[in-house]
Amino acid sequence: MPSLVYATSNDLPERVREQVVHLLNERLASAIDLAAQAKQAHWNVKGSQFIALHKLFDDIHGAVEEYADLLAERVVQLGGIAEGTVPIVAQRSELTGYPRAIADGPEHVNALAGALAEFGERMRRAIDETDDLGDRGTSDICTEISRGIDKWLWFVESHVQAAPILE
Numbered sequence: 001m002p003s004l005v006y007a008t009s010n011d012l013p014e015r016v017r018e019q020v021v022h023l024l025n026e027r028l029a030s031a032i033d034l035a036a037q038a039k040q041a042h043w044n045v046k047g048s049q050f051i052a053l054h055k056l057f058d059d060i061h062g063a064v065e066e067y068a069d070l071l072a073e074r075v076v077q078l079g080g081i082a083e084g085t086v087p088i089v090a091q092r093s094e095l096t097g098y099p100r101a102i103a104d105g106p107e108h109v110n111a112l113a114g115a116l117a118e119f120g121e122r123m124r125r126a127i128d129e130t131d132d133l134g135d136r137g138t139s140d141i142c143t144e145i146s147r148g149i150d151k152w153l154w155f156v157e158s159h160v161q162a163a164p165i166l167e
Helices: 014-044 050-077 086-092 105-132 136-157
Strands: none
Touching: 014 050, 014 086, 014 105, 014 136, 050 105, 050 136, 105 136
16 A cells, blocks of 8 residues: 555655655554553552552553654645554554563563653654655654653653762
């Protein structure tokens, strides 16, 4: 199936729109996976920090769902089809799978921090890639998402950072 299926008066060249649609659908899969991982942590966290982490993980889930929506809507704006079904996400997500058998708060913190960091790195790559293609609108969306992910990573990692690293 071609990347672009709908006509649009958007003045970005078709070649650029095709590449951006492909890239964004890749990031969309990872965003949906990240949202599911945050919900997995939300449902299963246990321990002395339960309520704080339970709420934090749910807030992350909600924010990441909004990021996924931004990505999907940009795909459609460019004439593509947003591809976010479970089988597609399972096939395309680049994130490390979430551990099934963890419960302790710090274990969830470490697992979700890893997923946030992976996704953040891919979004930073997408900023550069879309800017290089001349699609500054998409680059701006990717920058917005990257800043949000960095904020959530900070919130999550703060639960296990007790002392600064001094050299």
